[in-house]
Amino acid sequence: MILYAFPVRTAFTDRDLEMISPVAAIKPLEFTQSPVKLPFHFILQFFQLLWFLPQTSQYLCFFGGYHSVLPVWFGKVFGKKCTIQAGGTDCINMPEIGYGNFRKKWLRKATVYSFKNCSLILPVAEALVKQDYSYDSSISPKQGLLNLIPDLKTPIQVIPNGFDTDFWKASGKERNTLTFISVATGTSNLSRAMVKGYDLIEKLAKAHPNWEFTLVGDSNYVSPNSNVKVLRKMNPSELLALYNSHQFYLQLSTSEGFPNALGEAMACGCIPIGSAVGAIPEIIGDSGVILTEKNLHVLDSAIQDFAKQDLNSFSQKAILRISRLFNFGLRKKALLEALELIS
Template identity: 70%
Template sequence: MILFTYPIRTAFTDRDLEMIRPVANIKSLEFTQSPIKLPFYFFIQFFQLLWFLPKTSQYLCFFGGYHSVLPVWFGKIFKIRCIIQAGGMDCINMPEIGYGNFRKKWLRKATTYSFKNCSLILPVADALIKQNYTYDSRISPKQGLLNLIPDLQTPVQVIPNGFDTEFWRDIGKTKEPLSFISVATGTSNPSRAIVKGYDLIEELAKNHPEWSFTLIGDSNYKSSLPNIKVFGKMKAQDLVEAYNTHRYYLQLSTSEGFPNSLGEAMACGCIPIGSAVGAIPEIIDSTGLILPQKDLALLQDLLSQFLLENPKEKSILARKRILDFFSYQLRQEKLTKALIEDKTVT
C-alpha cells in the first residue's frame, strides 16, 4: 500500500489519486497548513504511520515540508521507499514577496531534510530543480532545489502536470473579444495576490477600462475597479464554462511551478499570456505571449501588437499544445511508472 500525504487536499491531489488507484492500493492522509495545529498533527501523523506500517510499501508526499518529515524518517528507519512530488513553493526562497518554504527557518529545515533523505524527487517543472530567476529584479536569481540545497544528491525526475482534454475543452461558446480571466486561490492575502500576479492585473485593468477581467478562486479578494469581477472557488464544470467565455488567460505570476489553471484554460481554447517563471514559458511556447520581466509598460507594449493577431488560430494552437505535450495520459504513464519501479508496491 502507498501512503499519500499532503498539507491540504486540492484538485491536484485528487487527480493524482485518480491516476494511481488503477495500478496500486493507495491511502491518503491529509496534514495541515496551520502553524498552531502543527504539534497536534505531528502527533497524529506519527501514530497513523505506525498503524499503517505493516501494510506500507511506499510513501508519497505532495510537496516537501513539515508533512513530509515523518514519512521520510519512517522510510529511512524501516527501509521503505519515499517519493516527494515537488510542486513550487517547496523549491523557492522569495522573502521579498513572502513566498517559499526556504524563507522560514524551521520550514526550511523540514524541507531540506525531506528532500535530502527521500528516495526520489518528482518536480513538475525543470525550473524547480535549478533556475536563474530574472523576472522580478527584487528577488534573488538563485532559485530551485540545487541552488537552495547545493549538496542535494537525491535522484530527480521531472513529471509535468497533465490535463483531461476531454473534460477541459472548447465547447463552442462565444468568447468576448477583450476578456481576460485568471484563477488562483488565497489571493485575499496580499502576498499571495502578488505571487499570482494580481498586482499587474490591477494596473492593467486600471489603464484599460474597456477591457474586462474575471478573477476566480477567492471571493474575499477585493478590487475597486468596475471592469474586474471577482468570484470564489468554482466547480470544475463551471470553470469550463468560464474559460469558454473568455478569450485570454492571464498567468502573470511572480513565481510558479506548473500552474494547473493555465493548462486547463489553454485546453479550453483560451489564449495564454504569462510571465517568464517556472514552467509557464514551456507550457505556452509559441501559442501566446511571454512577459520576460515584471514591467507594466513592457507588458502593455507587447499586448498592443499581440492583441491584433488572429485569435482563432492562437486558440486552436493553445489547445493543441496541451493535447500534444501535457495530456492526462502522459502524466499518468510517467507517474505510475515511477511508482511501480519499486517491485514492492501492492
Template identity: 75%
Template sequence: MIIYTYPVRTAFTDRDMEMISPELEIKSLEFTQSPIALPFYFILQFFQLLWFLPNTSQYLCFFGGYHSVLPTWFGKAFGKKCVIQAGGTDCVNMPEIGYGNFRKKWLRKATIYSFKNCSLILPVAHALVKQDYSYDPTISPKQGLLNLISDLKTPIQVIPNGFDIDFWKDYSKDRESKTFISVATGTSNPSRAKVKGYDLIEQLAAKYPESKFTLVGDPFYRSANPNVNVIGKQTPTELLDLYNSHQFYLQLSTSEGFPNSLGEAMACGCIPIGSAVGAIPEIIENEHLVLRQKNIDNLIQLIHKLKNQDLTKLQQEAEMQIRQNFNFNKRKESLLKILRQN
C-alpha cells in the same frame, strides 16, 4: 499500500488519487497548514504511519515540508521508498514577497531534510530543479532545489502535470472580445495576490477600462477597478464554462511551479499570457505570449502586438499545445511506472 501525504487537499492531490487509486492501493493522509495545530499533527501522523506500517509498501508526498519529514524518516528507518513531488513553494526562497519554504527557519530545515533523505524527487517543472530567476529583479536570481540545497544528491526526475483533454476543451462558443480571466485561491491575502500576479492584473485593468477581467477563486478579494469581476471557487463544470467564454487567460505569477489553471484554460481555447517563471514559458511555448520581466509597460506592449495576430489561430495553437504535450495519460503513465518500481 502507498501512503500519500500532503499539507492540504487540492485539485493536484485529487487528480493524483484519481490517477493512482484504480491501479494501486493508496491511502491519503492529510496534514495541516496551521502553525498552531502543527505539534498535534506531528503526533497524529506518527501514530498513523506506525499503524499502517505493516501494510505500507512506499510513501508518496505532495510537496516537501513539515508533512514529509516523518514519511521520509519512516522510509529510511524501515527500508521503504519515499517519493516527494516538488510543486513550487518548496523549491523557492522569496522573502521579498513572503513566499517559499526556504524563507522560514524550521520549515526550511524540514524541507531540506525531506529532500536530502527521500528516495526520489519528482518536480513538476524543470525550473524547480534549478533556475536563474529574472522576472522580478527585486528577488534573488538563484532559485530551484540545486541552488538552494547545494549538496543535494537525491535523484530527480521531472514529470509535468497533465490535463483531461476530454473534459477541458474548446466548445467553439462565441467569446466576448477583450475579456481576461485568471484563477487563484487565497488572493485576499495581499502577499498571495502578489505571488499570483494580481498587482499587475490590477494595473492592466486600470489601463484598459473597456476590457473585462474575471478573477476566480477568492470571493473576499477586493478590487478598486469597476471592470474587474471577482467570484469565488467554481466547480470544474463552472470553470469550463468560464474558460469557454473568455478570450485570454492571465498567468502573471511572480513565482509558480506548474499552474493547473493555465493548462485547463489553454485546453479550452483561451489565449494565454504568462510570466517567465516556473513552467509557464514551457506550457505556453509561444515566446510572444510570455512576459519576460515584471513591468506594466512591457505587458501593455505585449497585448498591443496581439492586435496584429490571428487570434483564432492562437486559440487553436493553445489547445493543441496542451492536447499534444500535457495530457493526463502522459503524466499517469510516468507516475505509475515509478510507483511500480521497487
C-alpha cells in the same frame, strides 16, 4: 498500500489519487497548513504512519515540508521507498514577497531534511530543479532545489502535470473580445495575490477600463477596479464554462511551479499570457504571450501588438499544445513508472 501525505487537499492531489488508485491501493493523509495545529498533526501523523506500517509498501508526498518529515523518516528506518513531488513553494526562497519554504528557519530545515533523505524527487517543472530567476529584479536570482540545497544528491526526475482534454475542451461558443480570466485561491492574502500576479493584473485593468477581467477563486479578494469581477472558488464544470467565455487567460505569477489553471484554460481555447517563471514559458510555447520582465508597459504593449494578429489560430495552437504535450495519459504513465507500479 501507498501512503500519500500532503498539507492540504487540492486538484493536484485528487488527480494523483485518480491516476494511482486503479493500479494500487493508496491512502490519502492530509496534514495541516496551520502553524498552531502543527504539534497535534505531528503526533497524529506519527500514529497514523505506525498504524498503517504493516500494510505500507511506499510513501508519497506532495510538496516537501513539515508533512513530509515523518514519512521520509519512516521510509529510511523501515526500508521503504519515499517519493516527494516538488510543486513550487518547496523549491523557492522569495522573502521579498513572503513566499517559499526556504524563507522560514524551521520550515526550511524540514524541507531540506525531506529532500535530502527521500528516495526520489519528482518536480512538476524543470525550473524547480534549478533556475536563474530574472522576472522580478527585486528577487534573488538563484532559485530551485539545486541552488537552495547545493549538496543535494537525491535522484530527480521531472514529470509535468497532465490534463484531461476530454473534459477541458473548447465549446465553440463565441467569446467576448478583450476579456481576461485568471484563477487562484487565497488571494485575499496580499502576499498570495502578489505571488499570483494580481498586482500587475490590477494595473492592467486600471489602464484599460474598457477591458473585462474575471478573477476566480477567492470571493474575499477586493479589487479597486470596476472592470474586475471577483468570483468564488468554482467547481470544474463552472470553470469550464468560464474558460469558454473568455478570450485570454492571465498567468502573471511572480513565482510558479506548473499552474493547473493555465493548462485547463489553454485546453479550452483561451489564449495564454504568462510570466517567464516556472514552467509557464514551456506550457505556453508559441501559442501566446510570454512576459520576460514584471513591467506594465511591456505587458500592455505586448497584448496590444498580439491582439492585431489572427487570434483564432493562437487559440487552436493552445488547444493542440496541451493535448499533445501535457495530456493526462503522459503524466499518468510517467508517474506510475516512477513509483514502480508499471514497467
